[in-house]
Amino acid sequence: MNSVVDSQAIQPVARICGEPLMEIPQDLYIPPDALEVFLDTFQGPLDLLLYLIRKHNLNILDIPMAELTQQYMAYVDMMRIEQLELAAEYLLMTALLIEIKSRMLLPNPKTETEEEHDPRAELVQRLLEYEQMKTAAARLNELPQAERDFTIVQVLIKQEAVAQLPGVSIEDLSQAWLSILARAKVNRHHQIKREALSVRAYMSQVLRDLRECKQLQFYDLFSPQATAAEVVVTFLAILELAKELLLEISQDHDSRIIYVRSIDTAQRA
Amino acid sequence: MSVRSIPRNELETLESLTPDKIAQILEVALLTTQEPLPISELKKLFNHELSTAVLSKLLYGIREKWADSGIELISVASGWRFQTRPDMQPYLDRLTPPKAPRYSRAVLETLAIIAYRQPVTRGDIEEIRGVSVASTVLKSLSARGWIEAVGHRNVAGKPALFATTSKFLDDLKLRSLEELPPLEEMKSLLDSGENNQNLPLIEPETDKE
């Protein structure tokens, strides 16, 4: 058996002064004290009608309309004070029920076709659809639900203690240089030829070499493995450094040895 | 303090990862991520060098490994995730008072109508329930991430059309809407009145579908 029926069967319809009201009295009369609770129990007129039909085995044909209407009207009176919208819905339902009843009572004109619209059909259809959704809702609620019936595992990701360093691409550098050029518009002073870059790279290297030793023999600045091109570039770098007064070139009178000396006095301090 | 020991560009290539290590990485990813991880996402862990078949096999292996523990690896609509077994929840509730709301019947019925009849407008829901639907009902379901407006019906007022989300499926441990409990055929109301003393309220009729 499904649990929806079970749970509904054991739940009191309402509580009056703490006492559970296990079922709606047969005469459909709801004590006025209980009405408020009673209305909370039902989702609306459709829900109430469905309950009455199911619980009391009412055939929709045999609904004691006078009583039911009276009952509904009583709710409406109560509700008008606070829940006007809900009252309207009960009122609408009452009107519908009365319409159905009256149509059933009136003699059926034979001129209509066999397929004549049954005034109950639409209501029955609505009741059934509502009941189906009501059941589905209860079933959904039975499904295990995250946070209510289980918890999702979530272990902390221990972030690095070391801050992540920004990445730089070659494009970033080009872009940066381009923006400098764009700002400078005419970049006379800093125009550099393609070859000059390698000269400048070697200038850095010569300065590094000289950082290690106070002074070096000229030839020591050239790596034995250097290619001809590298020798030329290194030589140009030395000349450029001399021109920029970054190093001093001197020759010993006796030994004829050429010395290269950094004029960087600061670093030796 | 832990310092990054493996620079990103020097990660071991897949060949050097043992199957155990691969499973370990998968496991850690699933243990640390609250949202379910689809296979497509898990592939990123290995620079897309592992096939769906291999990953699935590993995932079932991990699931097997945890079979006797308090957590389980499951597959839901949006992917795979670890969650606690239901019998653990009462203990966990002692640590933190349950935060998930207990939904009212109004909310549950609205949710059911959206789940089974989607996409629907508020008007459709009201039509079925026979009462107006409070905005708070729709808001609480939206806030939970279970429903969303997926469009508007092209009628006067352009009412929003609501549907359930994949988070709704995830949170209910479902892989698709088809896994929702099947709708029951309701007992006809017209031939009640006969023999229904014992109230077979929702007895499914087998002859109809």
Add this chain to the structure above:
Amino acid sequence: MSVRSIPRNELETLESLTPDKIAQILEVALLTTQEPLPISELKKLFNHELSTAVLSKLLYGIREKWADSGIELISVASGWRFQTRPDMQPYLDRLTPPKAPRYSRAVLETLAIIAYRQPVTRGDIEEIRGVSVASTVLKSLSARGWIEAVGHRNVAGKPALFATTSKFLDDLKLRSLEELPPLEEMKSLLDSGENNQNLPLIEPETDKE
């Protein structure tokens, strides 16, 4: 489904919980909570029926059990928690790539000038950029190991001469400075004017980083 089958008030009493089950509950609590859980909090799981000593022993057992996995149980000032091991980080980063921080324009331009015009003093850089260079800019590049002072120019104040390092080349995957885009190509690109509107950084700037 028997999910709701254990009413909270009918939980097994502690006596009926096996040590394995107790450890399982502890483990689940720690796996689902990101904040460290102090022993006082963990006691709540068992209605305060377990002593600190017993819990500690169990926690060390759990730590042991996870020793060979990608996460570890650690004890921090405010309690116990699971966290990922550092060697898992590179893989997890593939799932959610950390938002890479970006160097400011001042840093990038300074770096470009040092790369193309080395060796240069801070004064040279300022002359080229047309704005002053904050010492934090040079410091961050030095700290990164990308630039270094290779000497000092023999003028008043003996300003340091900066050059790029081999680490700079390594990190940018360059074999030599010649592999940097040639300047005259960039110049002609600029002169052609066709790309001018795509240059994001041409508006004058007075950064003082």
